[in-house]
Amino acid sequence: MLKLIHAPMSRSSRILWLIEEMGIADKVDIQRVNIRRFDGSGARDPSNPHPEGKVPLLFHTTADGTATISESGAVMLYLTALFPDSGLAPKPGTAKRGEFLTWLFWYGSVMEPVLTLASAGIDHPYLTAGLRGVPEVNARLHAALEKGPWLLGDQFSAADLLCFSPYNWFKDATPDDPLIRDWVARCLARPCIAKVMAQDQAMLAA
Secondary structure, three states, X not given: OEEEEEOOOOOOHHHHHHHHHHOOHHHEEEEXXXXXXXXXXXXXXXOOOOOOOOXXXXXXXXXXXXEEEEOHHHHHHHHHHHOHHHOOOOXXXXXXXXXXXXXXXXXXXXXXXXXXXXXXXXXXXXXHHHOOOHHHHHHHHHHHHOOOOEOOEOOOOHHHHHHHHHHHHOHHHOOOOHHHHHHHHHHHOOXXXXXXXXXXXHHHHO
C-alpha cells in the first residue's frame, strides 16, 4: 500500500503530477494535511507525521514493514524505481540513468536553494562559491535544453517535473531565455499538471 501526505499547491503537488503521469493514481492513497507556508499562512498539522511538518511524505507498506520517504527527489526516485515500466525514468544500466539521477540530486542540492536564496535577496561569497548562483542554474538548464525538448533530450521524465516546478509557482523567476521558457510552457501543457492544479484549487476552495 502506498500513501502520500499532501498539501494542495505545495511541493507535494509535483508528486501528484508524477503519479498522474505514471498512471498509478489508483494505487496511492492521498492524505491531505495543512502546512505552514512561506507567506506565514497555514499551520503545522498534527496529523502530519513528517518530522518537520512538511510535505511530501510517502509511505510504502509491504510484508516486511513500512518504508518512509521524504524529499521530492527521493520520492520521485522511489516511485519510478517501484514502477520501472512507467516511462518516467531511464532504467538502471542505461546510458541516460546517470543524467536522470544527477538532475534529481542537483535540484535539491543546488537549484532550489539557489532560487530560494535569490528570491529572499540573500547573497554572500560563501553561498555562490558553494552553491553557485542563478546565472549558473540558468546556464545548466540552457545547455541541456539545447540538446532536445526535455532535460534528457527526447525523453520526458520525472526530472522535468521536478526542475520545472519552481517556475510554476514563481513565474516571475522564469529566466528570459527562450529555451527555458518554451520548456516551462511544454511542461505546463501536459494534461496531468492541469488536472492536479484543478484538484488542488478545489481542495483549497473547500
